[in-house]
Amino acid sequence: MAQRILVVDDEPNIRDVICFALDRAGMATTTARNGTEAMMAFHRGSLDLIVLDIGMPEMDGLEVCRRIRKTSNLPILFLSARDEEIDRILGLEIGGDDYVTKPFSPRELVARIKTILKRSGHGSEPDASNGSVSVGLLKLNRGGRTASFANMPLSLTALEFAILDTLLSRPEIVFSRDQLMEAAYGADMQVADRTIDSHIRNIRAKLSAAGGKGIITTIHGIGFKLTSGTEGRA
Numbered sequence: 001m002a003q004r005i006l007v008v009d010d011e012p013n014i015r016d017v018i019c020f021a022l023d024r025a026g027m028a029t030t031t032a033r034n035g036t037e038a039m040m041a042f043h044r045g046s047l048d049l050i051v052l053d054i055g056m057p058e059m060d061g062l063e064v065c066r067r068i069r070k071t072s073n074l075p076i077l078f079l080s081a082r083d084e085e086i087d088r089i090l091g092l093e094i095g096g097d098d099y100v101t102k103p104f105s106p107r108e109l110v111a112r113i114k115t116i117l118k119r120s121g122h123g124s125e126p127d128a129s130n131g132s133v134s135v136g137l138l139k140l141n142r143g144g145r146t147a148s149f150a151n152m153p154l155s156l157t158a159l160e161f162a163i164l165d166t167l168l169s170r171p172e173i174v175f176s177r178d179q180l181m182e183a184a185y186g187a188d189m190q191v192a193d194r195t196i197d198s199h200i201r202n203i204r205a206k207l208s209a210a211g212g213k214g215i216i217t218t219i220h221g222i223g224f225k226l227t228s229g230t231e232g233r234a
Helices: 012-024 035-044 061-069 085-093 106-120 158-169 177-185 193-209
Strands: 004-008 028-032 049-053 076-080 098-101 132-135 138-141 146-149 152-154 216-219 223-226
Touching: 004 012, 004 035, 012 028, 012 106, 028 035, 035 049, 035 061, 049 061, 049 106, 061 076, 061 085, 076 085, 076 106, 085 098, 085 193, 098 106, 106 158, 106 177, 132 158, 138 158, 158 177, 158 193, 158 223, 177 193, 177 223, 193 216
Parallel strands: 004 028, 004 049, 049 076, 076 098
Antiparallel strands: 132 138, 138 146, 146 152, 216 223
């Protein structure tokens, strides 16, 4: 069954370019011209991912993402004409899975979408490692794409899940940013270091809210590791 992608942009030519590229990749597309139409399409359901422009009048893409994240972890890839680092970080920290700036390569956009779909369990290739893994109070169910700490569910985006899964696979081992980027995005994708830092910050905040503060440790100049004593710290 074709993955269902909602393309949200107030520029008709941008919508057409994206839909053409996604249609050629075997995906089914629907469009929205603004944030209001995007929310209507979201509430109708049956979506696998949203390509969401940030710079729209009235309700911008960031506000759309905030509203969706109140009830759903549906993957969201932001589009923006701005390449400022603060914009990228903000987009990821409010729940975006990825951030692509205009002008963009349709081929790269499709590749990033495929990566997110695969990580979220909506890709066409099944994950062979679909069991559960746990360390202390932290548990991940790879097949169901769910995570919890002390039996409290963690609401993770697809790429946050992939990063946490990588850290959990080898507790106390330090993973570099490059290793975490490859685990989340794939070997051929170029991603800024700050992108991984934003994802790590989000994961830490969600763990802390569940009582798991201090589980992910920064090893300065090297990367990050998951502490094996995952009972949580004050």
